Amino acid sequence: MIFEILQYGFMQRALISGVAVAITCSAIGLFLVLRQQSLFADGLSHMAFGGIAIGLFTNLYPIWTALIVSILAALGITRLRESTKMPPDSAIAVLLSTGLAIGVILIGLAGGFTLDLYSFLFGSILLISIQDQETILLASAVILSILYFFYQKLIYVTFDEEQAKVSGINVSRLNYLFVILASISVIVSVRLVGVLLISSLIVIPNITAIMFGKGFKKTALISLSIAVLSVLLGVIISYIMNLAPGGTIVITSVTAYLVAMTTKYFKKKIVMWNGVARSSRTIR
Amino acid sequence: MQHQVSPIANIKDVTYSYNNSNPCYFVLNSISFSVNEGDLLGIIGPNGAGKSTLFRCMLGLIEDYSGYITLFDYDVRKYKNILQKVGYISQRRSIEENFPATVQEVVSLGIIGKRKWDSLSKYKEKINSAIEIVELTEYKNRRIGELSGGQQQRVLIAKSIVNDPMLLILDEPTTSVDQQTQDKFYALIEKLNHDKKISIIWASHDLNAVHKMANKVACINRNMFFHGDTSEFFENQELLKMYSESAMQAHMQSHLSSKG
Numbered sequence: 299m300i301f302e303i304l305q306y307g308f309m310q311r312a313l314i315s316g317v318a319v320a321i322t323c324s325a326i327g328l329f330l331v332l333r334q335q336s337l338f339a340d341g342l343s344h345m346a347f348g349g350i351a352i353g354l355f356t357n358l359y360p361i362w363t364a365l366i367v368s369i370l371a372a373l374g375i376t377r378l379r380e381s382t383k384m385p386p387d388s389a390i391a392v393l394l395s396t397g398l399a400i401g402v403i404l405i406g407l408a409g410g411f412t413l414d415l416y417s418f419l420f421g422s423i424l425l426i427s428i429q430d431q432e433t434i435l436l437a438s439a440v441i442l443s444i445l446y447f448f449y450q451k452l453i454y455v456t457f458d459e460e461q462a463k464v465s466g467i468n469v470s471r472l473n474y475l476f477v478i479l480a481s482i483s484v485i486v487s488v489r490l491v492g493v494l495l496i497s498s499l500i501v502i503p504n505i506t507a508i509m510f511g512k513g514f515k516k517t518a519l520i521s522l523s524i525a526v527l528s529v530l531l532g533v534i535i536s537y538i539m540n541l542a543p544g545g546t547i548v549i550t551s552v553t554a555y556l557v558a559m560t561t562k563y564f565k566k567k568i569v570m571w572n573g574v575a576r577s578s579r580t581i582r
Numbered sequence: 583m584q585h586q587v588s589p590i591a592n593i594k595d596v597t598y599s600y601n602n603s604n605p606c607y608f609v610l611n612s613i614s615f616s617v618n619e620g621d622l623l624g625i626i627g628p629n630g631a632g633k634s635t636l637f638r639c640m641l642g643l644i645e646d647y648s649g650y651i652t653l654f655d656y657d658v659r660k661y662k663n664i665l666q667k668v669g670y671i672s673q674r675r676s677i678e679e680n681f682p683a684t685v686q687e688v689v690s691l692g693i694i695g696k697r698k699w700d701s702l703s704k705y706k707e708k709i710n711s712a713i714e715i716v717e718l719t720e721y722k723n724r725r726i727g728e729l730s731g732g733q734q735q736r737v738l739i740a741k742s743i744v745n746d747p748m749l750l751i752l753d754e755p756t757t758s759v760d761q762q763t764q765d766k767f768y769a770l771i772e773k774l775n776h777d778k779k780i781s782i783i784w785a786s787h788d789l790n791a792v793h794k795m796a797n798k799v800a801c802i803n804r805n806m807f808f809h810g811d812t813s814e815f816f817e818n819q820e821l822l823k824m825y826s827e828s829a830m831q832a833h834m835q836s837h838l839s840s841k842g
Contacts, residue, residue, distance in 0.1 A: 332681065453683065454691045464641050464670050465694055465745075466662055508680050512725060517682040 303537055311426045312490075312533050312543070318438040319487045320499065320525035324507075325445050326483045327500035328518055329476065331508065332456050335386050338477075340497035341393030342484040345371040347493045348400030350418045355404045360418065361433075365485045371396070372477040380470065421492030421544030423533060430489060437486045441479050448472065453514055491544040499525065502551040506558045524554050588655060589616035590749055590781055595649035596639060598632075608804060609635045610647070615800045615809040617749070617783055622775045624796030624812070625785040626825070631803045633785040634673065637753050640783075641670055653749065669742030669750040669780075673757060677734050679727040685737050686722045689713055692741035705744075712744035713737075715778075716770060732763030739770060743780070750774065752784040764788070768795060801825055 303309050323339075330338050349367030353360030375389045405415065417425065426434075445452070454462040455469050463469045487496050503525040504517075511517025532547030539546075598610040609632045617623050627633050638644045640651050642658040642665065650657060656664040669692075689712055693705045713722050716736040721729060726737055735755055742750060752771070756764045768791050774780045775795075786792050792799060792812070799815045801807040808821055815821055 332678070450691070450694050453687070454694055457681065457683065457688065457691060458672075460643065460672060461670065461691075461741075463643060464665055464668070465692070466665055467694065508682055511682045512723065513684040514682050514687050 300534070303534060308424055308426070309533070309537065311428065311431045312423045313530060315426050315431045315434045316423055316490060316529035316533055316547070317526050318435050319483075319490050320503075320529040321522055322438045322441050322483045323487055323496075323499045324503045324521040324525035325442060325518065326480050327504045328507075328514075328521055329452055329456050330480065331501060331504040333386070335390070336501045336505075337387070337390045337394075337497060339480065339484055339500040341375075341390040341397070342368050342372060342481055343488060343493045343496040344394045344397035344401075346397065346485055346488055347418070348397035348404075350488075350493075351401040351404040351408075351415065354415060355408055361485060361489070364488065365482065367397075367400075368481040368485055369478055372481045373474060376473055376477050380473075417492075418488060419493050420542060421488070421490050421495060423490040423543045423547075424537075426489065434486050434489075437482055441483055444475070444479060448475070452476065491547055495544045495548050498548045498551065499528075502548070502555050503528065506551075506555045509558055509562050524551060528554060589618050590654055591617040591640070591783065592652045593636075593640070593649075594651070596636070596647050596651060597649055598635060598639060598644065598647035610639070610802075611805045612649070613802060613806050614649075615806070617781055617798070619748075619781055620775075620779060621798050622771070622782045622784065622796045623798040623800060624792035625783060625800045625802065626787070626789065626792055627785075627802040627807075633802065634753055636802070637670070637672075637751055637783075637785070640751065641665065641668070666745065667748045669745065669747035671735070671738050671742055671750075671752050671755050673754050676731075677727055681725065681727045683726055684723050685713060685718055685726055685729070685740075686710075688726050688737055689740045689744055692744040709744055712740040715743065715773070716740045730763075732759045732766065735759065735763075735767065736770065739774075743774065743778070747780060750780050750782045750784075752782065754785050754787065756786070756788070764791075771795065 304313075327336075327339070330336055345368045346364040349364030350360040352358075352367065353363035356363070371393055375393055378384055378392075379386065379389050451462070451467050451472055454465065454467060455472055459469050483500075484496055487499060491499055503521040506524050507517045507521035511520050528551035529547050532550040533543050535541065535550065536543035536546040593616065594614050596610050596613045597608060599608045601607075613632075613636060615623075625633055625636070635644065639647050640653070640658065642662055645659045652658070653664050654667060658664060686709060689709050690705065692712070693709070710719070710722070713719055716739050718733060718736055718740065721733065726734055729737065739755075756767050759767070771782060771784065772795055775782050784792075784796065793816050796812050798810065799812045800809045801815065801821070807824065808815055
């Protein structure tokens with residue numbers, strides 16, 4: 299069955315692009331989750347929705363308009379946060395509603411949803427073209443290389459911005475670079491899982507990994523594995539059961555999260571029971 | 583002829599206000615003192631006296647103050663690289679329990695300012711030795727979030743000393759930790775000052791500890807009250823009375839403002 303699936307070109311492209319996006323999203327997501335900006339990707343993807351609507355409305359390539367709108371919005375919000383000390387969740391709320399508002403107005407002007415807009419909302423991983431795949435692979439390679447290069451500095455800024463500043467890191471510049479990378483990650487992933495589901499690919503593998511990972515590197519690796527497995531299994535399940543792939547990818551990662559949480563809960567209980575049993579034996 | 587040693591930190595007429603030019607609102611008003619090599623300077627002053635603001639000025643985090651601050655003869659505002667010779671620990675803050683970095687990974691962050699392109703593995707021995715100094719070797723592979731407040735502070739000390747600083751700035755590092763942890767912390771500060779020859783500027787509310795350990799004292803309450811030898815300060819009843827009155831006043835003010 300698996301070999302049969304792999305024979306199709308569209309499935310190969312879906313799986314290869316899916317794995318690239320899973321790795322990129324989990325890497326970016328770890329920093330977002332630890333900075334308590336889990337919904338930042340959601341804000342960016344809604345901004346991207348506005349950008350896609352602009353592209354479709356003006357007959358420009360929607361990915362490019364989405365990319366430009368998201369990057370500009372992310373930089374603007376970061377600047378606003380720096381100068382006004384706006385709380386991160388408020389900044390995300392601004393992004394989210396602005397993007398959606400632009401999208402809704404343009405949809406109204408265009409006379410309703412088009413098929414293209416629908417596919418951007420919920421993703422269309424099985425419709426990835428060779429050109430799309432090349433763009434996704436190139437963007438992922440660039441994002442991961444830059445992340446690798448600034449990895450230690452990003453950890454420091456995530457751990458303590460003030461201390462990072464004192465140690466000579468240009469925190470402001472690094473934050474701008476990071477939001478640009480996050481914007482690009484969201485845009486290249488939107489084609490696969492859609493505007494509405496993208497933040498789950500960024501957040502869920504990471505909150506699962508954080509439960510178990512001892513050390514930053516190990517946590518990143520666990521998160522990456524969960525993200526890749528979710529995409530592979532999600533795509534295969536969607537093909538076998540004829541379901542929407544964006545949904546099956548997210549449900550697979552949510553299942554991994556629930557299994558991890560349950561395991562952790564029972565592990566804790568067992569440790570507690572063993573402790574109680576030991577102490578009662580000592581009392582006797 | 584006596585050899586003149588230039589101070590490693592020189593603070594001269596530093597005045598700063600967050601948003602008002604009225605002298606009544608000055609957080610720091612004409613603060614001046616210096617720190618020589620090997621000094622352990624205790625900075626004392628009530629809550630809201632401007633100690634943290636002063637440190638933020640010294641570390642280049644605040645730049646729009648008047649007066650000047652030099653570290654190792656360099657103006658921090660112009661030569662940020664000089665901060666590589668400085669270790670800094672801010673007031674105790676809680677570290678997220680879920681933060682996945684291990685003790686070893688957190689301590690390695692202290693190396694970042696120093697290294698350019700070389701691999702972190704080159705510094706493994708240095709990192710382990712810093713962890714050993716703060717007596718946390720057995721915890722080095724544990725997540726920092728899993729440690730107690732006092733242990734976390736010791737990890738942050740290790741992070742600050744791993745880069746071989748010549749000056750350590752500690753901003754009330756023992757606030758809200760128990761007595762036993764405080765004692766361990768004080769012993770560590772003494773060890774770093776005596777054995778590792780690191781000059782230390784240490785803000786604290788614990789007058790007894792400052793009296794016992796510091797060789798110099800600077801007493802500030804937005805204005806400069808005193809700067810000189812520790813014995814001179816603690817033997818001067820007039821100064822002690824002034825300090826306790828200002829501390830009491832600050833306590834009352836913060837109590838009233840918290841009541842709205």
